Amino acid sequence: xxxxxxxxxxxxxxxxxxxxxxxxxxPPVEVHNxxxxxxxxxxxxxxxxxxxxxNHSIIYxxxxxxxxxxxxxxxxxxxxxxxxxxxxxxxxEAQELEAWTPSPAEITEDDWRDFLGNPEYQRAYVDFxxxxxxxxxxxxxxxxVKEYIYEGNxxxxxxxxxxxxxxxxxxxxxYELDNREIAMEAVGMAATQYDFLHKYIDDPSYSKPxxxxxxxxxxxxxxxxSDKRLNGAFKSSGPENIAPLFHNHEExxxxxxxxxxxxxxxxxxxxSQEAAVAAVIATVPNGTHSYxxxxxxxxxxxxxxxxxxxxxxPEHRINxxxxxxxxxxxxxxxxLRPKIDPDYIGDGGQTQWDYVENKALNGxxxxxxxxxxxxxxxxxAARTWGDVHNRYLNxxxxxxxxxxxxxxx
Numbered sequence: 001x002x003x004x005x006x007x008x009x010x011x012x013x014x015x016x017x018x019x020x021x022x023x024x025x026x027p028p029v030e031v032h033n034x035x036x037x038x039x040x041x042x043x044x045x046x047x048x049x050x051x052x053x054x055n056h057s058i059i060y061x062x063x064x065x066x067x068x069x070x071x072x073x074x075x076x077x078x079x080x081x082x083x084x085x086x087x088x089x090x091x092x093e094a095q096e097l098e099a100w101t102p103s104p105a106e107i108t109e110d111d112w113r114d115f116l117g118n119p120e121y122q123r124a125y126v127d128f129x130x131x132x133x134x135x136x137x138x139x140x141x142x143x144x145v146k147e148y149i150y151e152g153n154x155x156x157x158x159x160x161x162x163x164x165x166x167x168x169x170x171x172x173x174x175y176e177l178d179n180r181e182i183a184m185e186a187v188g189m190a191a192t193q194y195d196f197l198h199k200y201i202d203d204p205s206y207s208k209p210x211x212x213x214x215x216x217x218x219x220x221x222x223x224x225x226s227d228k229r230l231n232g233a234f235k236s237s238g239p240e241n242i243a244p245l246f247h248n249h250e251e252x253x254x255x256x257x258x259x260x261x262x263x264x265x266x267x268x269x270x271x272s273q274e275a276a277v278a279a280v281i282a283t284v285p286n287g288t289h290s291y292x293x294x295x296x297x298x299x300x301x302x303x304x305x306x307x308x309x310x311x312x313x314p315e316h317r318i319n320x321x322x323x324x325x326x327x328x329x330x331x332x333x334x335x336l337r338p339k340i341d342p343d344y345i346g347d348g349g350q351t352q353w354d355y356v357e358n359k360a361l362n363g364x365x366x367x368x369x370x371x372x373x374x375x376x377x378x379x380x381a382a383r384t385w386g387d388v389h390n391r392y393l394n395x396x397x398x399x400x401x402x403x404x405x406x407x408x409x
Contacts, residue, residue, distance in 0.1 A: 022265070022318060023265065023314040023315070023317045023318060024265040024266055024269055024309055024317040024318060024321065025266065025310075025314075026266060026269070026306070026309055026310060026384065027310060028310035028311060029176060029306075029307055029310075029380065031175070031176060031177075031178050032077075032078070032176065032177055032178070033177075033178040034046045034049075034077075034177050034178070034179060035178060035179065035180075040083055041077070041082065041083055041086075042077075044083045044086050044087070045073060045074075045077050045086060045177070046179075048069075048073055048086060048087070048090045049069075049070060049073065049177075049179055049181050049182060050181055051090070052067070052069040052070065052073075052090070052094070052097075052181075053181035053182075053184075053185065055094075055097075055099060055100075056069065056094065056097040056098065056099065056100070057097070057098050057099065057100045057101065057122060057123070058122055058126070058170075058185050058188055058189050058192070059119045059122050059189070059192060059193075060096075060097055060098035061096075061098070063119040063120065063122075066163060066164075066166040066170075066189070067097060067185070068093065068166075068369040068370075069090070069093050069094070069097065070170065070173045070177075070179075070182045070185070071169060071170070071173060071300075071369050071373055072089055072093060072367070072368075072369035072372050072373070073086060073089055073090065073093075074173040074176065074177055074182075075360075075369075075372045075373050075375075075376040076089055076360070076361060076366075076372055077177075078176070078376060079357050079360055079361055079372070079375070079376060079379075080357060080361065081361050085361060085366070088367065089366075089367055092367040093367065093369065100122075100123050101123065102123060103120060103121045103122065103123045103124035103125075104120055104121065104124075105121075105124065106124050106127070106128070107121060107124040107125055107127070107128035108128070112125075112128060112148075112191070115191075116191055116192075116194040117162075117192070117193070117194040117195055118192065119192040119193070121191075121192060122188055122189075122192045125187075125188040125191045125192060126184055126185065126187075126188040129144055129148065129184050129187045129188060130184050132144050132147070132148075133180065133184060139180065141174070141179075141180035141183040141184065142183075144183070144184070144187065145171070145174075145183055145186075145187060148187055148190075148191075149171070149187060149190060150312065150313055150316060153202075154198065154202045155316075156187070156190045156191065156194065156198075157312070157316050157319075157320065158198040158201035158202050158319065158323060159190065159193075159194045159195065159197060159198035160190055160320075160323070161197055161301065161323050161324065161326070161327040162190075162193040162194055162195040162197050162198070163189065163192075163193030163195075164239060164294070164297050164331075165297050165300070165301035165304070165327060166189060166193065167186055167189040167190035167193055168301055168304045168305070168308070169300055169301060169303075169304045169373075170182060170185055170186035170189050171183070171186040171187075171190070171304070171308060172303070172304035172305075172307035172308050173186075173307075174186050175307060175308060175311050176307055196243070196246065197323070197326065197327070200254075200257070200323075200326055201319050201322065201323050206254060207258060207322075208254075208258055209258065210254075210255045210256070210257075210258035210259040211255060212255050212256060212259035213259065214259050214260065216260075216268075216271040216275065217260055217271060217272045217275035217276075217325060217328065218271065218274060218275040218278055218340070220256055220259055220260060220329075221275060221278075221279065221332060221340055222340065223256075224256055224329065224332060224333065224337060225337045225338070225339060225340070227252065227337075229249070229252050230249060230252060230333060230337065233245070233248070233249060233333070234334070234336065236409060237292075237294075237334065237335045237336045237409045238294065238334060238335070238408070238409065239294055239331070239334055240334075241333070241334035242330045242331070242334050245330055245333055245334060246330070249333075253326070253329055253330065253333070256329050257322070257325060257326050257329055260322075260325055262318060262321065262322070265317075265318060265321075268321075269305075269306075269309075269321055270384075270385050272302060272321065272324065272325065272328075273302050273306065273381045273384070273385065274381075274391070275328075276298050276299040276302035276303075276328070276377075276381075277299060277377075277378055277381060277391075277392065277395050278340050278342065278395075279295055279298045279299065279328070279332060279340065280292075280295055280296050280298065280299045280374060280399075281344070281345055281395040281398055281399055282340045282341055282342050282344050282345055282395075283295065283338040283339065283340055283341075283344075284344060284402070285341075285344060286344060289402055289403065289404040289405075290407045291399070291402075291403055291405075291406055291407065292335050292338070292406070292407055292408075293370065293406035293407065293408050294331055294334065294335050294408070295331060295332070295335050295338070296370050296373075296374055296406070297331060298327075298328045298331050298332065299374060299377050299378075300370070300373045300374065300377055301324055301327060301328075302324060302328075302377065302381075303373070303376070303377035303380060303381070305320055305321060305324050306380060306381070306384060307380075308320065309321075344398075345391075345394050345395050345398050346394060346398055347390075347394060348390065348393055348394040348396075348397035348398070351393075351397050352393070353379060353382075353393060353396070355397070355400075356375060356379070356393070356396045356397060356400050357375070357379075359375075359400035359401075360372050360375040360376070360400065363400065365403060365405075368406075370406065371403060374399060375396060375399070375400065378392050378395055378396045378399070379392070379396065382396075
């Protein structure tokens with residue numbers, strides 16, 4: 001029988017910190033050290049992650065797509081997937097991945113920032129960070145992450161939402177599975193996907209009072225949906241709208257970004273996770289099954305933030321959540337600001353999480369990386385904050401029952 005403590009939301013088990021630093025303190029998730037675990041299931045995951053690391057590049061398909069192998073293997077493993085299913089996931093996901101190709105040149109300590117944002121250097125960056133792992137950090141991958149992600153005048157952590165947030169998601173799985181292969185891939189991905197988004201965190205002049213008043217991200221999403229200044233901004237939906245959005249409508253974006261002040265950081269982060277779930281599930285009218293592939297990244301990056309917050313230096317935590325909010329605004333506008341209606345979610349009745357987990361592991365979409373990640377993200381949010389009114393559970397039930405594939409427009 002589960003202990004009484006297992007029914008208490010994880011945030012309610014928190015011992016308050018005496019630190020005066022304005023930050024976000026939430027308890028960490030359980031770390032699964034698959035590198036040293038003796039059982040067959042974690043050993044299998046370890047071997048598959050190593051095989052992916054050796055055989056498959058982190059960016060592929062004309063350097064446009066991201067390798068999601070660690071994401072779906074990790075999510076399925078944490079939901080309870082057994083050995084045979086882990087192998088099936090690997091075989092299916094590997095079919096579309098590509099082998100590594102040589103970079104134009106090697107990366108060195110003197111020039112490693114010169115090639116940021118250039119995916120042609122993905123092999124060179126991973127080699128460079130792995131050399132640092134072995135030669136200077138004694139195989140301690142967290143020290144490599146500390147040096148290249150958290151430190152410096154313009155640390156890479158402020159650019160983790162580039163590339164639709166995949167560097168951030170990758171890094172989350174590195175911490176949760178305590179896996180150095182995923183960690184080196186994550187740092188390499190952070191380097192190759194680096195773009196303009198980092199400047200909004202690096203440069204404090206972008207943070208300024210907003211004329212918009214609001215108490216939560218969900219309320220701001222509602223206001224954003226009806227903001228006439230963005231009517232007709234884009235003819236079609238997609239991530240290609242993000243860069244033009246900042247070029248042509250930066251002032252509007254920053255108004256909404258700065259409107260969320262995080263006065264109560266832990267509570268505000270909880271509200272942001274509720275908004276992230278709503279953005280994916282409560283934007284799909286009944287009968288349409290129109291779950292948007294790009295909108296789901298609002299949720300999967302929020303989940304990654306939740307995983308990372310307890311592990312990263314306290315001084316970066318508020319900014320990481322603010323970077324998520326900027327990313328969420330950009331994606332929401334890029335997919336043409338769909339209406340968010342909680343009534344779309346419905347009531348799951350007596351159905352429980354075991355039903356949802358079974359759908360994620362054994363249903364028709366059990367090898368769809370983003371499908372499985374959405375389920376895991378919603379479940380972890382429920383575990384973190386509690387789910388007295390079953391809002392998270394009902395959202396997950398609606399998703400696994402209603403999903404018929406992703407829409408891309």
